[in-house]
Amino acid sequence: MSRVGKMPVAVPQGVEIAITAEQISVKGALGALSRPTHKLVTVKNEGGKLTFVPVNDTAEADAMSGTMRALVANMVNGVSKGFEKKLTLVGVGYRAQAQGQKLNLQIGFSHPVVKEMPAGIKVETPSQTEILIKGADRQAVGQVAAEVRAIRPPEPYKGKGIRYADEKVSLKETKKK
Template sequence: MSRVGKMPVAVPQGVDVAISADKITVKGANGTLVRDLNPLVTIKNEAGKLSFVPVDDTAAADAMSGTMRALVANMVHGVAKSFEKKLTLVGVGFRAQAQGQKLNLQIGFSHPVVKEMPEGVKVATPTQTEIVISGADRQRVGQIASEVRAFRPPEPYKGKGIRYADERVILKETKKK
């Protein structure tokens, strides 16, 4: 059995988990997440701990038990505490401004770039050069952060662009005469 799949997921106070025939629903303070269940994995809720058991002894069922455990653990963490990605703008005149569910970026183009945030994802700008994207769904938060970064990824000569807060950009040496 998968090592990850063997570990139970603890359900914290204030989080409700409902398991139906083909879906699992996790409700908490930060929203509700729903995921389809895989037929190769059985989920049991025993006194606030979720356990994931493969249906048979195949390698696919074993691997899927670990995958489902990780996905459900992320759902439980997301509705309880929320996920967060931090981005930093590096460059002269680069600015970000959050207005409700929109993110306005001035990143060196002749026009401002506006990114609309989907349902369940919040954006904040503590300073003009910092962006904080947060939400309950880990995959969606990471995808939105990746899309914002893709507007102006860091270039390798000066390092200007949008980067993750913990990202290190390795600068290339310029051409010599």
């Protein structure tokens, strides 16, 4: 059995879980998430702990038990604590401004770029060069952060662009004559 799949998921106080044959629904203070269950994994709720048991002894069922456990653990974490990604803007005159569900970026183009946030994702700008993307769904937060970064990724010579806060950009040396 998968080492990850063997570990139970502890359900914190204030988080409700509904398990049906087709899906798992998790509801908490920061929202509600649901995910379809896999036919090779049986999910059980035993006294505030979720266990994931493979239906048979195949390698696929074993792998899917660990995958389902990780996905549900992220759902439980998301509705109780939430996830966030921090981006920084590097460049002269580069700035960001959050207006409700829109992110306005001035990043060296001839026009401002407006990025619409999907449902369940909040965006904040603590300063003009910092962007905080928050939400309950880990995958959605990471995807939106990647889309914002892709608007102007860091270039390799001066490092200008949008980067993750913990990202290290290795700069190339300029051409010598």
